Amino acid sequence: MATQTTYNHGSQSWEGEPGKGSAQGWARGLGWFSVGLGFTELLLPGPLGRLIGVRDHRTLIRAMGAREIAAGIMVLKERTPTRSMAARVSGDIVDLGLLSAGLGSRGARRGRIVGAAAAVAGVTALDVLCTKQLAEREPSALAETVQTIAINRSPEECYQFWRDFENLPRFMKHVESVRVMPEGRTRWIAKGPAGMRVQWDAEITEDRPGRITWRSLEGSDIENTGSVRFERAPTGHGTIVRAHIQYRPPAGKIGSVVAKLFGEEPSIQAKTDLRRFKQMMETGEVATIEGQTSGRAHVEQSARAAAAHA
Amino acid sequence: MKANCWYGKHDVRVKEVPDPTILNPRDAIVKITLTAICGSDLHLYDGYIPTMEHGDILGHEFMGEIVELGGRVNNLKIGDRVVVPFTISCGNCFFCEMQLYSLCENSNPNAWMAEKLWGHSPTGIFGYSHLVGGYAGGQAQYTRVPFADVGPIKVPTELTDEQVLFLSDILPTGYMAAENCNIHPGDTVAVWGCGPVGLFAIKSAYLLGAERVIAIDRIPERLRMAHEKAGAETINYEHANVYDTLMEMTGGRGPDSCIDAVGMEAHMPGPLYAYDRVKQALMFETGRPIALREAIMACRNGGTISVPGVYGGLVDKMPLGSIMNRALTIKTGQTHVQRYMRPLLERIQNGEIDPTFVITHRLSLEDAPMAYQIFKNKQDECIKVVLSPN
Numbered sequence: 001m002a003t004q005t006t007y008n009h010g011s012q013s014w015e016g017e018p019g020k021g022s023a024q025g026w027a028r029g030l031g032w033f034s035v036g037l038g039f040t041e042l043l044l045p046g047p048l049g050r051l052i053g054v055r056d057h058r059t060l061i062r063a064m065g066a067r068e069i070a071a072g073i074m075v076l077k078e079r080t081p082t083r084s085m086a087a088r089v090s091g092d093i094v095d096l097g098l099l100s101a102g103l104g105s106r107g108a109r110r111g112r113i114v115g116a117a118a119a120v121a122g123v124t125a126l127d128v129l130c131t132k133q134l135a136e137r138e139p140s141a142l143a144e145t146v147q148t149i150a151i152n153r154s155p156e157e158c159y160q161f162w163r164d165f166e167n168l169p170r171f172m173k174h175v176e177s178v179r180v181m182p183e184g185r186t187r188w189i190a191k192g193p194a195g196m197r198v199q200w201d202a203e204i205t206e207d208r209p210g211r212i213t214w215r216s217l218e219g220s221d222i223e224n225t226g227s228v229r230f231e232r233a234p235t236g237h238g239t240i241v242r243a244h245i246q247y248r249p250p251a252g253k254i255g256s257v258v259a260k261l262f263g264e265e266p267s268i269q270a271k272t273d274l275r276r277f278k279q280m281m282e283t284g285e286v287a288t289i290e291g292q293t294s295g296r297a298h299v300e301q302s303a304r305a306a307a308a309h310a
Numbered sequence: 311m312k313a314n315c316w317y318g319k320h321d322v323r324v325k326e327v328p329d330p331t332i333l334n335p336r337d338a339i340v341k342i343t344l345t346a347i348c349g350s351d352l353h354l355y356d357g358y359i360p361t362m363e364h365g366d367i368l369g370h371e372f373m374g375e376i377v378e379l380g381g382r383v384n385n386l387k388i389g390d391r392v393v394v395p396f397t398i399s400c401g402n403c404f405f406c407e408m409q410l411y412s413l414c415e416n417s418n419p420n421a422w423m424a425e426k427l428w429g430h431s432p433t434g435i436f437g438y439s440h441l442v443g444g445y446a447g448g449q450a451q452y453t454r455v456p457f458a459d460v461g462p463i464k465v466p467t468e469l470t471d472e473q474v475l476f477l478s479d480i481l482p483t484g485y486m487a488a489e490n491c492n493i494h495p496g497d498t499v500a501v502w503g504c505g506p507v508g509l510f511a512i513k514s515a516y517l518l519g520a521e522r523v524i525a526i527d528r529i530p531e532r533l534r535m536a537h538e539k540a541g542a543e544t545i546n547y548e549h550a551n552v553y554d555t556l557m558e559m560t561g562g563r564g565p566d567s568c569i570d571a572v573g574m575e576a577h578m579p580g581p582l583y584a585y586d587r588v589k590q591a592l593m594f595e596t597g598r599p600i601a602l603r604e605a606i607m608a609c610r611n612g613g614t615i616s617v618p619g620v621y622g623g624l625v626d627k628m629p630l631g632s633i634m635n636r637a638l639t640i641k642t643g644q645t646h647v648q649r650y651m652r653p654l655l656e657r658i659q660n661g662e663i664d665p666t667f668v669i670t671h672r673l674s675l676e677d678a679p680m681a682y683q684i685f686k687n688k689q690d691e692c693i694k695v696v697l698s699p700n
Contacts, residue, residue: 152404268422279416282402285334287419289444293328295315295365
């Protein structure tokens, strides 16, 4: 009987779907509000201007509309739009500034302007609150990525190479060393920017040909779990390797090192490491241009040129 | 050492840079004896290929002498005279095993970039942007050659550098373009573009059994070379309507196969050119597929379009309806150079083809900036420049 499996290929998802009541849910609501308001400003600048008590500023209102739509789209595009929400707050401040400037402009109706400013101030308060909640949520979010790659070697060869954990730094870009300890434990050290290191111990929770799973132990700089599977691909197509990694970057200074280690997109980092594993398995080396010459490199030596002259 | 580096649109400079070093066990260092400027280098020069960085060393057509070897290269020795293919291929992956060397899965360290733009990554290429690896190129005195046990081919001493240099790219590229046409005896092949690749495609089409080859260009000296040196009938598209002329020449049926050896920076008279030029300048499309559109419309029903011309991203107004309703086949790709080097070397040795006829300029590496300029502007009847770096 064929088994059916649903894969979440190459995705990177964050714990917690955006829903009602969550900070993400709030952000989405505010995003849609921006889009609605933006279109109103863009298409009906006249009536809107009269409503908020400023006339003769159609072009400015249209421009504000365009900005509002852009801000809304930015917020809606991202799952955790912390930065876009922060951008909204600055937009609110600009709006408030313009409204107060509008108090002095020709044909201004002070009562309506003050009312409009009160409404904007309300939205500003919501934006600030939402941004703060999103920012607080972020450090504890669980990052997850599933990556696969086809390798022109047998599942046994791939498993054997990976199972020798001290091989892992040969293809994991940021892992400096993996030390095998007693009782199925391993000690990992990864290097970050400016010589910073993060460290964690892990235990192997499952180890059989075709599948290795692990879990970090208490006191780790990064809490993480993962599995790597080596599946036989159709005849002549070697092995399909599937890596599934979940990790929870800590808050604070170590958290920022971890964030830099994994880059803006952890899925790309994981895919790149898998690709380097493939290169190691198939070609015996990792393709690189690191350290090659270029017009950017400082000319320290031109030994060969010197030798040629001599 | 000296190397020709890219510093932006229409800005290349010959600079003193550090010598290359062995970075991997399958690397070799080649002391370059002859290198060339390729038509596709002009796409870099004109700023149409993204992910170039200031200081990148250009050049992907080069040959020379092995001066240093990594620990795992066993088939070459110091002093060997080799031609290096522009495609960097591992020889071990799924695609290399199928001899589809330009699709090597292991040689592009920036594969993720190419995946974003193209869905999947092709092979790494010397001196051709970071999208395809960011490898330092061969318009230099020395170059590091990765997977040296797979790519470089030893060449016999009785052949000159000029006779074998073009095995690195343009001769296999022209040959593969013709091979992709699936030529049968009696076939008519039309070739857009009479640059070096187009000229070698014409030659190769005859070698593979075509009866007629029709060449299309607007530069008089290139049309003359296509006619006199490669034996093609010619159409100057500034003086004649290409479609009408081709129909007239083929009894209204169209050529059996058509080769676009022009690529993303095509020209044509008239307003459609202005339309594409503006769209390209505004980044609404990355290529002007003018020659390709014309080739598609002209090709006979059930015929083949072969595209050795380089395209980088998106193009506009592709006549897909013409392709679908008339059962056309499109074949393309970066050249699987390693597959063609040995058989073509034999054809050169047999005297079936002498690739030196395309060379119009023999200069030194220091002249590279001037050479790019005259090649780009087609001044001084420039068709192919070779540079001596040492």
